[in-house]
Amino acid sequence: MEVIGLILIVSGISIMCMVLYRLFIQKQIQNITISEDSSKEFLKKLEIVKRNELSKHVIAIFIISIALSMMLILITSRLYKFNYKIDYLSSQNSNLKDNLEILRKQQTKIIDQIELTPYPEKGLQIKTLEWRDLFINQEKKAxxxxxxxxSQKLAPYVGLNNILAVVNTHSxxxxxxIEGNAIDKNNEAIxxxxxxxxxxxxxxSELSQINLKLNDTKSDSHQTVYSCSYTRNDKDEDFKRTSMEN
Incomplete structure (x- = not known):
């Protein structure tokens, strides 16, 4: 494609140069003044020059016509290939969307067949995490x-859904x-x-409030199907659900 573009540019410049040169020659011939004292030999030679240049004009026009025709063919060919590539990519994109939709439906069926893992009796050993260091140093990396x-510890107990945990040390x-396609099915278990x-x-003891939100991603709007908050007034108390929205 780059070669074709280069050929078109070179051809266009060559045609312009040829046209300008022919116009220059024609102008020079027209500027020749013929006086009453001009000899017959001079007039004869001038006539021969005019005929020769006229022949060259005709040949130049012929060459330019062929060059323009070739350029038109190249441009048409390039546009055809370009349109063909666009149609091919559009077809591939449409097929990809169809395949993704099929995979999405199959994934949903698989998710619906998977039972949620019960929360372990021994818990997730949450207290082994570096909570105290986080609240004292408040480092972003920590x-x-x-x-x-x-999130990794809790992930197996929310099914094949995505989970995002965010700790705010200031509050x-x-x-x-928690969001995914199986929120509706596993809502109560989650x-x-x-x-x-x-x-x-x-x-x-460093935490005083927990906010939970369940988002259903089956629709593009990612609808929140459930949200609630757990709070406590003292660090030695258990958390209690204080607000809930279905």
């Missing part, structure tokens, strides 16, 4: 590490956002596991 570990708050998780995390 915060991200603890949030990732917390002593833990925000949990709530039960989160309730048990909240009981265990009550051992973390």
């Amino acid at each position: 915060q991200h590490s603890l949030e990732m570990q917390l 002593a708050t833990l925000d949990l956002t 709530k039960e596991n989160i309730d048990l998780f909240v009981v265990e995390i009550s051992e973390i």
Whole structure:
């Protein structure tokens, strides 16, 4: 494609140069003044020059016509290939969307068949995480590490859904956002596991509030199907659900 473009540019410049040269020659011939004293030999030679230049004009026009025709063919060919590539990519994109939709439906069926893992009786050993260091030093790196570990520990007990844990050291708050395609099916089981998780995390004295949100991603709007908050007034108390929205 780059070669064709280069050929078109060179051809266009050559045609312009040829046209300008022919116009220059024609102008020079027209500027020749013929006086009454001009000899017949001079007039004869001038006539021969005019005929020769006229022949060259005709040949130049012929060459330019052929060159323009070739350029038109090249441009048409390039546009055809370009349109063909666009149609091919559009077709591939459409097929990809169809395949993704099929995979999405198959994934949903698989998710619907998977039972949620019950919360372990021994808990998730949440207290082994570096909570105290995080709240004392308040380092971003330590915060991200603890949030990732917390999400990984809790992930098996929310099904094949995504979980995001965010710790706010200033307000002593833990925000949990769980979203996925199986939220509706496992809604109650997820709530039960989160309730048990909240009981265990009550051992973390640095926290005073936990916010939970369940988002259904089957639709593009990511609708929140459930949200609630757990709070306590004293670090030795257990968390209690204080607000809930379905």
